[in-house]
Amino acid sequence: MKKIILLSVILLSQAIFAQYPVWINSFDTPADLQGWTFHDLNGNGNGWIQGQNIYHNGTTLTYGTSGVLRYSINLVPTGNATGFAAENDWIISPEIDLTNAGGNITLAGYLGRQRSTHTSVSRDVYIFVSTPQKQVPGLSDFQQMATDAQNSGGATYKFSATSNLPTDLTQFAESLINISAFAGKKIYIGLWSNRITTGSAPNSQNINIDEMAIFASVLATKEVKTTQNITKVVENPVADYLQLKLNPGLKESTTTATIYNMAGQEIAKENYSKNINVTALTAGTYITVISDGIITERVKFIKK
Numbered sequence: 001m002k003k004i005i006l007l008s009v010i011l012l013s014q015a016i017f018a019q020y021p022v023w024i025n026s027f028d029t030p031a032d033l034q035g036w037t038f039h040d041l042n043g044n045g046n047g048w049i050q051g052q053n054i055y056h057n058g059t060t061l062t063y064g065t066s067g068v069l070r071y072s073i074n075l076v077p078t079g080n081a082t083g084f085a086a087e088n089d090w091i092i093s094p095e096i097d098l099t100n101a102g103g104n105i106t107l108a109g110y111l112g113r114q115r116s117t118h119t120s121v122s123r124d125v126y127i128f129v130s131t132p133q134k135q136v137p138g139l140s141d142f143q144q145m146a147t148d149a150q151n152s153g154g155a156t157y158k159f160s161a162t163s164n165l166p167t168d169l170t171q172f173a174e175s176l177i178n179i180s181a182f183a184g185k186k187i188y189i190g191l192w193s194n195r196i197t198t199g200s201a202p203n204s205q206n207i208n209i210d211e212m213a214i215f216a217s218v219l220a221t222k223e224v225k226t227t228q229n230i231t232k233v234v235e236n237p238v239a240d241y242l243q244l245k246l247n248p249g250l251k252e253s254t255t256t257a258t259i260y261n262m263a264g265q266e267i268a269k270e271n272y273s274k275n276i277n278v279t280a281l282t283a284g285t286y287i288t289v290i291s292d293g294i295i296t297e298r299v300k301f302i303k304k
């Protein structure tokens with residue numbers, strides 16, 4: 001449902017562009033936060049976590065059923081985290097590879113609120129670009145970005161939901177950020193726990209993020225062709241069964257194959273197997289996203 005909303009928005013506004021998924025993190029299980037780095041700088045045991053969404057059911061705070069990336073100063077069923085006034089917690093993503101992404105690149109976030117009194121749910125998004133001089137950022141790089149943002153009147157990139165927040169607190173609002181400026185780069189995303197009460201979209205501390213995803217209108221393939229140890233289609237075009245030579249880095253038992261058509265619509269998703277049944281597909285060109293949650297690759301194939 002979420003991706004359909006995203007696609008409909010993009011298709012309406014940019015009808016001539018297909019949107020390919022470049023990176024998706026559902027935050028559904030603890031494994032979805034592998035590679036992310038956590039910092040609880042005020043040391044109160046409260047920080048960013050993967051878990052169930054929190055919402056107020058009218059009587060009490062309770063857990064929902066969605067796996068989310070959550071930041072909460074509220075305890076379930078009641079109360080506030082000790083020391084929340086001095087919260088200073090970061091989470092930093094693993095490397096997100098946009099070297100094959102071009103055109104219009106969109107970072108989508110699906111935001112949930114924890115109380116109906118929270119009329120704005122927003123979060124500054126800090127993006128570090130990997131360079132040959134500094135490939136992997138440190139916490140201080142993100143702290144500097146946050147300081148620079150505060151000194152210059154606000155962060156450049158921001159997840160924000162206000163009037164589109166669903167009344168049903170177990171549902172999520174879509175927020176889209178144009179990150180086309182990062183085409184061809186390798187980036188890291190950092191989120192802070194900071195509460196900023198000024199500006200048009202003040203940061204709120206409590207937030208449920210059901211999913212984050214990056215879509216691009218153009219996928220280059222030159223990198224794919226020149227890189228060793230990468231997933232390939234054994235025989236293309238494909239008749240009934242898509243067979244892949246998997247990147248050895250992928251953990252086969254947890255790898256999934258998600259097939260998209262050239263309009264960027266998800267057609268099928270299944271666990272990886274040696275013979276992926278594609279008999280139901282109509283003839284044409286497709287992209288399959290192969291991911292074990294840590295490594296994600298995209299392979300184009302033609303169905304006969």
Ligand SMILES: [Ca+2]
Pocket residue numbers: 040041042043044045046047087088089
């Ligand atoms: Ca903390």
Ligand SMILES: [Ca+2]
Pocket residue numbers: 026027028066067068209210211
């Ligand atoms: Ca989720």
